Amino acid sequence: MFKKAGWFLFLVLILSSPSLAWAEDSFLTQDRANILWTLLAAILVMFMQAGFAMVEVGFTRAKNAGNILMKNLIDFAFGSILFFLLGFGLMFGTDVGGIVGTSLFGLKGVNFASGGAWILTFWFFQCVFCATASTIISGGVAERMKFPAYVIVSIVVSALIYPLFGHWAWGSLLLGDEGSGWLEGLGFIDFAGSTVVHSIGGWLALAGALLLGPRTGKYTPDGTSKAIPGHNIPLAGLGVFILWFGWFGFNPGSTTSVDGTIGYIAVNTNLAAAAGVIGAMLAAWLRFGKPDVSFSLNGALAGLVGITAGCYEVSPVGSILIGLMAGILCVISVEFLDKKLKIDDPVGAVSVHGVCGAFGTLAVGFFAAPGFGDATGVFYGGSFKLVVTQFIGVASGFLWAFGCGLILFGLLKKSMGIRVSKEEEIKGLDIEEHGMEAYPSFQIFTTE
Amino acid sequence: MFKKAGWFLFLVLILSSPSLAWAEDSFLTQDRANILWTLLAAILVMFMQAGFAMVEVGFTRAKNAGNILMKNLIDFAFGSILFFLLGFGLMFGTDVGGIVGTSLFGLKGVNFASGGAWILTFWFFQCVFCATASTIISGGVAERMKFPAYVIVSIVVSALIYPLFGHWAWGSLLLGDEGSGWLEGLGFIDFAGSTVVHSIGGWLALAGALLLGPRTGKYTPDGTSKAIPGHNIPLAGLGVFILWFGWFGFNPGSTTSVDGTIGYIAVNTNLAAAAGVIGAMLAAWLRFGKPDVSFSLNGALAGLVGITAGCYEVSPVGSILIGLMAGILCVISVEFLDKKLKIDDPVGAVSVHGVCGAFGTLAVGFFAAPGFGDATGVFYGGSFKLVVTQFIGVASGFLWAFGCGLILFGLLKKSMGIRVSKEEEIKGLDIEEHGMEAYPSFQIFTTE
C-alpha cells in the first residue's frame, strides 16, 4: 500500500523550487491526468447504479422492491463480467466490416506495463456505461418479469446487443481507425451516448414492456389507464439526485481527457437538467393542474438524457432549450405511451431514455454551436446533412435495439416464459421470487 | 466523445521517457488542474442538494415529504437557470460602487476559446453554492408554505438576494479589482461561505418562519412547545452523511486551485464536523438526559457550517474547538428559538446555518492561526480589527438577508398568500399541492 508515500514526503521536502532538470519526474503527465480524470468519471458513473436502483424502487410498489433492487445489482454484476469477457472486444476490438470488433476479449493481449494502464481505465469507464444501458431495462419491465429470464436478458444485452451498436458509433475510440464502426464513419455525433446508451436501453425496455403486457390492474377492461403509484417517492427523489450527480461523470468524463472542455460540458449538463425539471413541471402543471412530483423528477432525467449527445457541441443557452424541450417531451411521451399505446412502463424508462435520447441526438443537428465542439447545427447555419446523419443514427439505434429486444424477449417468452403468474404478481415478486419482503415489519396496505 | 482517446494511447506507448521537448504537450498545466479540481468540487457540492433533501424530508412529517422534495428540486432547477441569466453577473460582473456587478449576464461576452473554459467552470462552482443558500430556506418554512409562493422566493433569492451579498464579499474572485465589492475591501474573511452562503440562507429562513408562523399544533394555547418528530430518521441520517461528504467539495474546493492547502482544509473540515457531533451530543445528553439522535446529526452540520469561514485560516486544533462550540451552540440555539422566541423551524435551519454561520465567521477573528492562511487571530496575538471586520460582515449579512426576507415574504403574504389553509396543512401538503402521497401504500399514523 501507499508504495511511494515516504518517497513523496521526501519530494515535498526537497522540491521547494523544482529546477527544470526535475521536470520529467516531478510534474504530472497529461496521460496520467487523463487516467485520473477518466477513473474519477467512471466512479461517478458507477454510482448511477445506486440512482437507478432508488428511482426504480421508489416508483414501483413495496411488494416488488427487493426484486427491483436485485435486478439492478445483477445487471451491474453480470454486466461487468460479461463486458470484460466479451462485450469490450466486440465494441472496441479490431474492426471487421464496420460491424464488429474482434479482439481484446477478456482484455487478452493487453500488456499492463506498456499502454495497458490506459486501456484498463478506459475499460472501466466503458463498463459502467454498458451497465447503465442494461439497467435502464429493469425499470420498463418492473413488477411482472421473471427473475431468471431477466438475468438472461441482462447478460445478452451486456455481452452482445449494447457492444455491437456501441461499436458502430464509438468503435474507433480505443484503436483509432483500426476499430472504426460504420456509423461514426458517416459523421454521427453522440458525444456521451444519448443514443448509444440511453436510447438503446430505452428501446429494449420498450420491447420488453410490449411483450410482457401491462401489469395486472393497470388497464380496466375498457382500456382506461389506472395509476399504480410508486411506494416511496423520497427514495425516488434521492435516486434522481444521485443520477444527476453521476451524470457529471457521464458527460464531462466522456472527454476522457483533462482540458477546459470538461467545465463547459458540466455547465451544459447542469443547465439542461435544471431546464428539464422546469419543462416537465410546467407541462404537468398545465396539463393536469398540479405540479406533479414524479414528472418533475423524470424531467431532470429527461433533460440529462437529452443533453448527453450534444453536451460537447452546444452552448449553455442551447442546453437550456434542449433540456426544456426534453422535459416537456417526456410528459407528453409518458402520457402517449400510457394512454394511447397502452404500454405499461412503470418508471417511464422508454420515454425518458428512449424518446428523450432520440430527441437529444437529433437536437445536435440543430443546436451544435460554433465555438463549442466541432460541428455546426442548422440553427447556426450548418448543413442539413448533419441532421440526416443524426437521424440515421437514431433510426438504426431504434431498429437494432427494438428489433433485438423483440427477438430476445420473444425467444424467452416462447421457451422459459418471461412473466410471473398472476397470483405471484398480486402477492409481489419479493415473496415468490426471492422468499423475502423488503419491509417485513412495516404495515403496508397491500391492495394499493 | 473521447475525442483524443486513440491519440492518448499512442502517447502512452511512445512516451516512456518524455524528453523536455515534449513538456508543453505532455504535462498537465496548472490551470487545467484547477479546472479539474474546481469541477470535481462543484460536483461534490451539487450532491449536497440530495443531502439537504434527505435531511429535510426525514425531519418533517410523511404527509409533506413529496412537497419538501419538490422544493429542493425546484430550488436547484430555478437556481441554476436564474443564476445563469442574472445572478452570476450581479455577483461577479464589473463592479459599480462596490454594490453590484453589471456584466456577464447569461455569460454574455464569454469566449469559450480564450479564458471561457475557466469562467464556465467557475460559474458551475458558484452556481451550486447559490443553490445551497436557497435550499436552506425550504427547511425553515417546511410543512406549511404554499408551493407557488415558494417558487417565487427561490427565484428571487437565486437571482438577487444571494448574488448581491455575494458580490460584496466575493466580487473580485473572477475579475479581480474590477469586480471588487465593499465588504471584501474591508478585509472581511469568509473563505467558503459561513456567512455568504449559510447565514444568508439561515436568516432568510428565519424571516420566512417568522412571517409564516408556527405549524398548527406546534404550540399549545398557553405557548408550550410541542414536539413534532420527523418521520424518517434514517433518511435524515443519510442526508447528513451526504452533506458531510459534499462539504469536502465546499471547503477545500473554494481554493479553486490545486495546491497543498486543499489537504489541510479537508482535515479542518472533518475535525470540526466530528467535534460538532460530540459537542451537540454531549450538550443534549447533559440537558435532556439522552444522547438525542437528531441533535447529534444537526451537530455535524453545525460543525461544518462553523468551520466554513475559517477552514483555510485555522489550525486543526482550532477546528476541533470551533466545531465543538458550534455543536453546543446549535443545541442552545434550537432550544432558544423554539421555546423562547417561539419560532417554528422544523429542521433547525436557522440555528445550524444562520447562527452557526455567524459564529464561525466571527471565530475566524479569534482562531486564525499563523502558518495557516493569511490572517492572524486574536488568540495568536492578532489585532482586534479583524474581529470588528468580521462582525461588520456578519451584521451586514444579517441585516441584508433578514431584511430582504421580511420584505419578500411580506409582499408575498400580502399578495398571493404564503401559508396553506389549516385544512390542507392537517391533511398534508402532498395531497393538496401536488395531488400525490409520498408513501401511498404504507400505513401512516396520520394524526402524529
Next chain:
Amino acid sequence: MFKKAGWFLFLVLILSSPSLAWAEDSFLTQDRANILWTLLAAILVMFMQAGFAMVEVGFTRAKNAGNILMKNLIDFAFGSILFFLLGFGLMFGTDVGGIVGTSLFGLKGVNFASGGAWILTFWFFQCVFCATASTIISGGVAERMKFPAYVIVSIVVSALIYPLFGHWAWGSLLLGDEGSGWLEGLGFIDFAGSTVVHSIGGWLALAGALLLGPRTGKYTPDGTSKAIPGHNIPLAGLGVFILWFGWFGFNPGSTTSVDGTIGYIAVNTNLAAAAGVIGAMLAAWLRFGKPDVSFSLNGALAGLVGITAGCYEVSPVGSILIGLMAGILCVISVEFLDKKLKIDDPVGAVSVHGVCGAFGTLAVGFFAAPGFGDATGVFYGGSFKLVVTQFIGVASGFLWAFGCGLILFGLLKKSMGIRVSKEEEIKGLDIEEHGMEAYPSFQIFTTE
C-alpha cells in the same frame, strides 16, 4: 476564498502557448497531484460511513434504527478526534521495536509550510480508514448493546487497537524505515487493508457478538436459529451501492499517488465485487432454493473485502476468481456462524469483513500475478514463503483483534455492563437509549 482565481484567469488568457520558461509555475507538480488524488480518495472512503450506516440500518429492525445510525455517527466523530490526538502517532510515528509509533501525536511538530501539506492529506486518508475499521463493529453488536459502552469501544479501537496493528503492517508509509513495523518487515502484503482494516474490524465484532450473546428470540430453546429479518432492504441495497462506490477510493486511493496503477486497481476492485455478487447469489440459490437479496448484497461486499489486500497485485481474471470465492465463502460463513457456532451477527460483519478479509489476504500469496504489483503468487510459480508470511499476518491480526476484543468487551461487561435489559431490547433501543423513534408515524408491526 478562491484566492488565486483572478490570477488564474489571467494565466489562462496569457498562456496560450506556455514556453518552457514557465514550466515551473504552470504545470501541476506530481506531489500536488498526489495530494489531490489522495484527498479525493479519502473523500470517497469517508462516504463509506453512509454506506455502512444504511446497510446496518436496513439489515436490522426498525425499532433500533436510530441507535444504529447514532453508533455509526459516533464512530466517525470520536474516531476522527481520537485518531488525531493519539492513533495516528501510534500508527505512523517514529517506531520503537517494530511495535509502536511514538511521535506525531496531535500532528505535533508538523510544519504546514514544509511537508505538512502532504502529512495532513495523508492523515485524512488514514483517518477515514480507521473509521471504517471501527464502524464494522457496530453491525456485529447491533440491536442489543448499550450505547455508552459502545462509545467506549469505539474510542479504544480508534485510539489504540486499530493503530497498533496498523503500525505493524503499514508503519513505514509516512516516515519510511524510521516508522517501520515488524509485520511489514517480514514482507507482508496487504495493499489496502483486507486484514489491517476489515479483518481487524470483523474480529472485534466477533468478540463483541460472542460476549453479548445472541439477540432475544434469535435461537429457540432447543438451539434452532430463527430469522430476524432486516426492516428496510432498499436502504441496505443503497448502502451496498454506496460502499461499492466508496471502495474506489479505498483501493485505488491506497496508491496515494497518481499513476497508471490506479486504473487497473479500480478494474480489479469492480470485477471482484461483481463476481462476489454472482458467487453469493448462486451459492444461496443452490443452497436455499431462492436468489436471496440480502446474501447477494453481502456478496458484493465480500468480493470487495476479498480483493482489498491484493488489488494491486493480481490480474483482472484473478480478481474475478477471488471475488467469486469470497462471495461463496461469505454465504458458507454466515450459515456456519449462525447455525453451528450460534453467534448472532445481525448484518454478517464477521463473515464479510473478518472471514473474507482473511481469505483475501491469503489469496495474495496464490494469485499475485507477474506484470501487476511487485509479488508473484504460488499459482504463477512464486514461492510458498509469501503464503506463509500472509498467514502470519492473518493469524496475528486475528489474535490481536479478537484478543483485544475479548479483553475490552470483557472489562466493560464486568464494569458498566454491555447489554441492554431484555425489556429494553424488546421495546427497541431507540426509545430507551435515545428517547425517540426512527419512524414515529409509520405503523410498524412491532412483534416481528
Next chain:
Amino acid sequence: MKLVIAYIRPEKLNDVKEKLYAAKIYNMSVTNVLGSGRQKGFTETYRGVLKEVNLLKKVRLEIGVNEDFVQPCLKAIQEGAYTGKEGDGVIFVLEIAEALRIRTEETGPQAMG
C-alpha cells in the same frame, strides 16, 4: 342493525368492493390485519435461516348494515372473496345496539346508510 366483519385475501378486496357496490352497499371500513386460520402460513428463508410466517396478511372489512342488507352483504362478500383455496377467510355478523351518524346526528337504522 348488524355489523358485518369479514377477513379476506388482500388481493380480493377489489372484487369484493365491486360486488358490494353492485349490491348497493357503499359504506365500509377496511383494515390491514395479520391472520392465522386453516391456511397454516408458510416458511421462507432469510439469509439461509428458516422464517416461519404463520400470520398471513389479510384485509379486514367492517360494514354496518340494516337488517335487510345483511344477506345481500354476505352474498356479495362471499362471491367476491371466493377462490376455493384455503385462506379465503370468514365473515362474522354482530348485533349493533345503537348507531349515530356524527354529521347528521341521525340515530338507529337511519344512521347506517
Next chain:
Amino acid sequence: MKLVIAYIRPEKLNDVKEKLYAAKIYNMSVTNVLGSGRQKGFTETYRGVLKEVNLLKKVRLEIGVNEDFVQPCLKAIQEGAYTGKEGDGVIFVLEIAEALRIRTEETGPQAMG
C-alpha cells in the same frame, strides 16, 4: 357493558380525545382504517393518470364502557369529531357479553374502567 366503535376524520382525533378526557373516559384503542361512506372519495392524478381514491384515510376508535358512560361517550365523540362536512363518520355501539382485565383478573363492569 358496551363497545363503542367510531370512525372519524384523522385530523379530529385530538379533539375527540380531549372531549373524551373531559368526560372522564381515558381508555380507548385507536386504529388506522381506510373507509368509504357518503363522502365519495376523490380523484387525483399520478403521472397524468387518474387515480380514484375511494377509500379515504380514517381513524377508528374502540372504547369499552359501562352503561352509564355510553351516552357521555357518544356525546364526546360527536362533539369532537363534528365538522358538518361529508366524511365526519359514524358511531356504532355493540353489546359486550363479558370483559376481563388481564393484570387484575377483574371481570364484568369492574374490568372496564
Next chain:
Amino acid sequence: MKLVIAYIRPEKLNDVKEKLYAAKIYNMSVTNVLGSGRQKGFTETYRGVLKEVNLLKKVRLEIGVNEDFVQPCLKAIQEGAYTGKEGDGVIFVLEIAEALRIRTEETGPQAMG
C-alpha cells in the same frame, strides 16, 4: 358463537399465540393499535421538546370461537399476556349472531373452527 377481542402488549403476542395453540385455538386476526388505558403513556423528548406519548403501541387480537372455547381462550390470553405491570390490557367478549366461512360456505358454529 363469540368474538373475543383482546388488547395486549406487542412483546407478549408470541407468548399468547403459544398459549392459544396449546388450547387448540389456531384461528385469529391480529392488528396494530394505539391504546390508552390505566397505563398513562410516557413522555420523551425530541430535540429538547417534550413529547407526550399517551397512545401506546398495542396489539389487538380478534378470535371467533364457539361457546365451549370461550373460557379456554380467555385463560390462554390471560396467561400469555400477563406481566403484572400496568398496560397488560383487557379482553372483551361479544356475541356473534351469524358466521359464514367463505371457502366452504359453512355457517354457524361450523364456520368457526
